[in-house]
Amino acid sequence: MESLRSSAGGVAGSCAGLRSNTGASPSHRVCTTPVCVARSSSTGHRHARRAPEPPKAATVEAKVDQDGDASRGLERQGSIRDRAHKRAPLDKGHLFRAKYVPFKSVLEGDPWNSEESYSLDEVVYRAKDGGLLDVVHDMDALKQYGPEYWRALFDSRVGRTTWPFGSGVWSKKEWVLPQIEDDYIKSMFEGNSNLFWAEGFGRQLGMSDMWVKNCGISHTGSFKDLGMTALVSQVNRLRSIKPDAVQAVGCASTGDTSAALSAYCAHAGIPSIVFLPADKISLAQLVQPIANGALVLSIDTDFDGCMKLVKEVTSVSPIYLANSMNSLRLEGQKTAAIEICQQFDWEVPDWVIIPGGNLGNIYAFYKGFKMCYDLGLTDRMPRLVCAQAQNANPLYLAYKKGWEHFEPVKAKTTFASAIQIGDPVSIDRAVLALTATDGIVEEASEEELMDASARGDLTGMFNCPHTGVALAALIKLRERGVIAASDRTVVVSTASGLKFANSKVAYHSREIEGMSCQYANQPTPVKNDIGSVMDAITAKFSAMK
Ligand SMILES: Cc1ncc(COP(=O)(O)O)c(C=O)c1O
Numbered sequence: 020m021e022s023l024r025s026s027a028g029g030v031a032g033s034c035a036g037l038r039s040n041t042g043a044s045p046s047h048r049v050c051t052t053p054v055c056v057a058r059s060s061s062t063g064h065r066h067a068r069r070a071p072e073p074p075k076a077a078t079v080e081a082k083v084d085q086d087g088d089a090s091r092g093l094e095r096q097g098s099i100r101d102r103a104h105k106r107a108p109l110d111k112g113h114l115f116r117a118k119y120v121p122f123k124s125v126l127e128g129d130p131w132n133s134e135e136s137y138s139l140d141e142v143v144y145r146a147k148d149g150g151l152l153d154v155v156h157d158m159d160a161l162k163q164y165g166p167e168y169w170r171a172l173f174d175s176r177v178g179r180t181t182w183p184f185g186s187g188v189w190s191k192k193e194w195v196l197p198q199i200e201d202d203y204i205k206s207m208f209e210g211n212s213n214l215f216w217a218e219g220f221g222r223q224l225g226m227s228d229m230w231v232k233n234c235g236i237s238h239t240g241s242f243k244d245l246g247m248t249a250l251v252s253q254v255n256r257l258r259s260i261k262p263d264a265v266q267a268v269g270c271a272s273t274g275d276t277s278a279a280l281s282a283y284c285a286h287a288g289i290p291s292i293v294f295l296p297a298d299k300i301s302l303a304q305l306v307q308p309i310a311n312g313a314l315v316l317s318i319d320t321d322f323d324g325c326m327k328l329v330k331e332v333t334s335v336s337p338i339y340l341a342n343s344m345n346s347l348r349l350e351g352q353k354t355a356a357i358e359i360c361q362q363f364d365w366e367v368p369d370w371v372i373i374p375g376g377n378l379g380n381i382y383a384f385y386k387g388f389k390m391c392y393d394l395g396l397t398d399r400m401p402r403l404v405c406a407q408a409q410n411a412n413p414l415y416l417a418y419k420k421g422w423e424h425f426e427p428v429k430a431k432t433t434f435a436s437a438i439q440i441g442d443p444v445s446i447d448r449a450v451l452a453l454t455a456t457d458g459i460v461e462e463a464s465e466e467e468l469m470d471a472s473a474r475g476d477l478t479g480m481f482n483c484p485h486t487g488v489a490l491a492a493l494i495k496l497r498e499r500g501v502i503a504a505s506d507r508t509v510v511v512s513t514a515s516g517l518k519f520a521n522s523k524v525a526y527h528s529r530e531i532e533g534m535s536c537q538y539a540n541q542p543t544p545v546k547n548d549i550g551s552v553m554d555a556i557t558a559k560f561s562a563m564k
């Protein structure tokens with residue numbers, strides 16, 4: 020707790036009464052940065068001296084309202100950012116803290132007290148021994164506030180436009196990048212993505228509780244926006260406090276990271292450079308960074324080759340690395356898992372199936388679920404499934420060997436082009452996520468993933484081939500009886516099907532060699548007369564004769 024007190028600074032001072040006089044359990048305390056939601060309803064004064072009852076969602080919501088614009092006569096005075104600035108003056112000190120530590124120390128336990136650590140204001144991607152880094156939070160500080168508090172606070176922020184909490188990522192700011200001032204945040208109100216009951220698809224598999232988390236319904240059409248708002252916001256801060264440290268931001272990409280990076284950089288006015296494997300990403304993905312004004316490098320190699328190049332370039336120049344090797348990204352991405360718990364009223368699903376490529380996201384989901392569990396918002400962890408395309412399956416091969424040995428592969432062409440990755444950067448993170456959750460890795464052939472995707476569409480989705488990989492994994496695990504009929508299962512849909520229209524066209528045109536395309540649905544050419552139109556309709560729906 021010492022760390023909490025010493026770091027609390029101005030906020031602790033301003034809320035001293037609340038802290039020292041409560042005698043209540045930590046869950047009774049309701050003050051946090053940057054918006055202090057503690058306010059006496061009887062006196063109207065902020066920072067009430069008596070601890071209130073543990074906040075219920077509605078109570079906290081009302082108090083946030085009181086702290087909001089309406090009660091302060093700030094309507095229409097400036098932007099929502101201006102109003103947030105008036106509401107929550109900057110540099111009050113921070114209750115909550117995060118820093119980089121070697122990922123190795125996460126494996127060893129007690130990472131917060133790791134001997135090696137770095138401020139998030141440093142430009143650093145690797146530990147001294149060359150291993151991955153991880154962002155860790157001062158969990159003792161967060162534990163000062165009980166689960167009721169966090170649930171109520173997060174629930175109170177959903178569906179609002181209050182800066183920056185209207186974003187699904189920044190609504191969890193205290194758990195993401197707690198120290199960043201709101202003024203540096205570059206957000207397009209990402210997250211809060213829909214989680215829907217996939218009734219029809221589930222029914223086909225005899226399941227009554229099957230769900231799809233639609234992370235692709237997002238600003239640039241993939242889950243990458245969640246990580247990119249965190250990373251670009253921190254870069255925005257770095258460029259302000261260390262003007263020469265970052266001149267541009269770069270990433271290697273199979274199409275979605277580049278789209279998110281270029282959009283968020285354009286939004287922030289920061290130059291971006293994307294390293295793309297030539298002819299290996301969809302046209303819809305390619306046009307995104309072009310439209311956002313990025314320097315688009317179309318390189319005669321595959322994703323793994325691009326990744327190697329961007330690592331070299333970012334190690335010798337003031338170009339900041341935006342791939343998920345940079346653990347900042349995962350802090351944003353983990354909020355999708357927190358959202359799933361929140362959307363189920365803080366109940367944890369039995370299974371969560373996630374398509375995996377560079378393997379940052381499976382670890383991000385693990386982190387989100389783990390934080391909810393460690394802070395008492397949920398009572399267990401889900402079992403995670405990582406789904407890989409058979410043509411790019413290094414994780415699957417390692418899993419099959421009992422995690423004895425990991426060998427990168429040369430990834431072959433797959434319709435799930437965004438996960439055509441043979442040497443995933445986050446392999447160690449993925450192994451932790453899976454072993455700690457009694458997880459499973461499953462693979463899908465090209466035919467399995469395209470058929471599963473088409474089946475999903477036939478129940479109302481318009482999903483991408485990577486979601487097809489996850490749906491195919493679910494089908495296989497159901498067939499083998501690993502996932503039971505009554506298990507609550509979430510398939511994470513990682514991108515919009517609209518980005519991958521080319522693969523759908525190929526499937527429905529039955530143009531794919533060696534694939535029967537059993538769910539193909541082709542357009543019917545019809546002459547411009549009522550008789551031909553009726554013939555076509557009755558041919559399809561004979562009952563209408
Ligand atoms: C659409 C899509 N799905 C899944 C993934 C896999 O995520 P990760 O690389 O974090 O494993 C990616 C990117 O790799 C992606 O773009």
Ligand SMILES: N[C@@H](CCOP(=O)(O)O)C(=O)O
Nearest residue numbers: 272273274275276342343377
């Ligand atoms: N699918 C990704 C591949 C790179 O992953 P990252 O999460 O490490 O950036 C992409 O769209 O580029």
